[in-house]
Structures are given as structure tokens and as C-alpha cells.
Amino acid sequence: MIETHDRTETPRGHIPGEPGLWVLIFGDLLVFGVLFVTYAVSLVNDADAMRLSQEKLGRGLGLANTILLLTSSWFIAHAVIAARRGAPGVRRLIFAAIALGTAFVAVKIVEWGGHIGSGDTLNSSSFFTFYFMYTGIHLLHVLIGLGVLCWTATQCDSRGAWTGSFAVLEGSAVFWHLVDLLWVMIFALLYLLRHGGAA
Amino acid sequence: MTWVSKRLTVSWLVLVTVSILSFESSLFGSKAAGAIVIAIGLLKAWIVGSEFMEIRCAPLIMRAIFLSWLLIVGGALLSVVYLLGS
Numbered sequence: 035m036i037e038t039h040d041r042t043e044t045p046r047g048h049i050p051g052e053p054g055l056w057v058l059i060f061g062d063l064l065v066f067g068v069l070f071v072t073y074a075v076s077l078v079n080d081a082d083a084m085r086l087s088q089e090k091l092g093r094g095l096g097l098a099n100t101i102l103l104l105t106s107s108w109f110i111a112h113a114v115i116a117a118r119r120g121a122p123g124v125r126r127l128i129f130a131a132i133a134l135g136t137a138f139v140a141v142k143i144v145e146w147g148g149h150i151g152s153g154d155t156l157n158s159s160s161f162f163t164f165y166f167m168y169t170g171i172h173l174l175h176v177l178i179g180l181g182v183l184c185w186t187a188t189q190c191d192s193r194g195a196w197t198g199s200f201a202v203l204e205g206s207a208v209f210w211h212l213v214d215l216l217w218v219m220i221f222a223l224l225y226l227l228r229h230g231g232a233a
Numbered sequence: 234m235t236w237v238s239k240r241l242t243v244s245w246l247v248l249v250t251v252s253i254l255s256f257e258s259s260l261f262g263s264k265a266a267g268a269i270v271i272a273i274g275l276l277k278a279w280i281v282g283s284e285f286m287e288i289r290c291a292p293l294i295m296r297a298i299f300l301s302w303l304l305i306v307g308g309a310l311l312s313v314v315y316l317l318g319s
Contacts, residue, residue: 047292097256101252104252
């Protein structure tokens with residue numbers, strides 16, 4: 035049975051997860067903000083060469099990965115809601131988020147394998163240096179996030195209801211959403227943003 | 234029973250829809266198309282932060298930091314595309 039509801043589960047002024055986690059979250063956002071602007075400057079200053087390499091990207095794979103992570107975020111957000119209600123099935127929702135995150139990694143491996151097989155590596159061009167560096171740092175976040183989610187899945191009872199600390203589940207979910215947030219920016223900038231003339 | 238949040242589901246639908254819509258708009262390569270791609274990326278980041286990360290319910294200081302990040306990064310990206318570009 036599926037029931038929809040609009041009532042917010044979060045009281046005003048609530049900090050999801052441990053407050054200290056947000057220092058890491060905002061620090062990560064600051065670092066990636068600098069990386070994004072650095073990339074944009076290179077894209078504009080070396081438009082022709084960057085575009086030639088950028089055209090080799092599989093934009094469809096980027097879109098697929100975007101939808102995988104967004105859907106994974108939806109599941110982990112619902113795991114938090116279910117845990118707050120004391121409902122069973124939290125573990126099932128966490129597993130769904132893990133499965134979609136793993137699919138993201140699989141798509142990324144296929145994508146990287148294709149580029150490396152075609153001779154486009156970390157050192158082959160400015161664009162691919164940015165591409166492998168940024169998607170590599172992001173992939174590291176994905177793997178850390180998946181590890182954390184696997185650990186949270188062990189904190190459920192036999193009915194799949196949450197038995198651990200709410201701050202731990204909320205913090206794990208917030209980190210997973212950060213992975214999603216960073217990816218939507220990487221997708222926009224590396225896969226979609228063109229500069230100078232029709233691509 | 235499975236609980237489905239209408240608000241989160243609508244957010245997810247908007248995120249997926251604008252991702253698909255922004256897919257082809259990127260091909261034009263003009264400054265305007267670039268600005269649209271950046272704006273859509275920031276809009277998606279804002280929805281993920283506000284709704285999924287629950288920053289919209291967080292204390293004012295956290296909402297202010299997040300909004301500042303969006304405005305500063307967005308402003309810098311748009312400035313680079315418009316001012317540095319040929």
C-alpha cells in the first residue's frame with residue numbers, strides 16, 4: 035500500500051545530522067565551487083580545443099547517471115522519513131539507494147573504459163584532465179557514500195525498521211544528497227555547457 | 234506500508250524533467266544557451282539542497298551559507314561565460 039502525504043517531517047530550525055558534518059559539507063561545496071569556476075575559465079579561454087574533446091563525451095551516459103543519482107536521493111530521503119515514523123522497510127529503501135548508486139559506478143566505469151580505450155586519458159588534453167580529475171574526485175565521494183549507506187543498512191532490525199541514531203541516518207543521507215548536488219553541477223558544466231559556436 | 238512524500242516526489246520529477254530539457258539546449262553553444270545550462274544546473278543544485286538535504290528547514294545561518302554559495306558560484310560562472318568569452 036502506498037500513501038502520499040504533504041506534511042513536512044522536519045521541524046523549523048532542525049539541523050539534519052551532526053552539526054559538525056555541515057562544516058565538511060560546506061567546505062566541500064567551497065572547494066568544488068572553485069573547481070567549477072576554474073573549469074569555466076579554461077573552457078572559455080581554450081574554447082576550440084576544449085570543444086573538440088568535449089564532443090567525445092557520451093552525454094546520454096551523463097544524463098542516465100544524473101537520473102540514477104536523483105532517484106537514489108529520492109529513496110534515501112524516504113528512508114529518513116520512514117525512520118522518523120518508526121516504520122519498517124527503511125533497509126529496503128537504503129538498499130534501493132545503494133543499488134542505484136552502484137549502477138552509477140557501473141555506468142562511470144563503462145564511460146571511463148570507453149574513453150581510455152580510445153586513447154583519451156588524464157594527460158591527453160586539457161579537457162580530459164578536467165574530466166578525469168573532477169569525475170574521479172566525485173567518484174571517490176560516491177564510493178565513500180556507498181560505504182556509509184551499506185553500514186547504515188546494518189542498523190535496522192529484522193523488520194527493516196531503523197534502530198540506530200537518527201543523526202547518523204540523516205547525516206548519511208545528507209552526504210549522499212551532496213554527492214547528487216555535485217553531480218548535477220558536473221553534468222551541467224562538463225557534459226552540457228558549450229562555448230563558442232555551434233557544437 | 235510505503236510512505237511517499239508528495240513534495241519530494243514533485244521535486245524529483247522537476248529535477249528529472251529539467252535534466253532532460255537542458256540536454257538538447259546545450260547544443261547551441263551560444264552565450265545565452267550557456268547561461269541557461271548554468272542556470273538550470275544551479276536550479277537543480279538548489280532543489281537538491283533545499284528539499285532533499287532539508288536546508289529549507291535548517292537554521293538561518295545554514296540557509297544563508299547555501300544561498301550565498303549558489304549566488305557566488307552562479308555569478309562567477311555567468312561572469313566568466315559573458316565577460317571572458319569572445
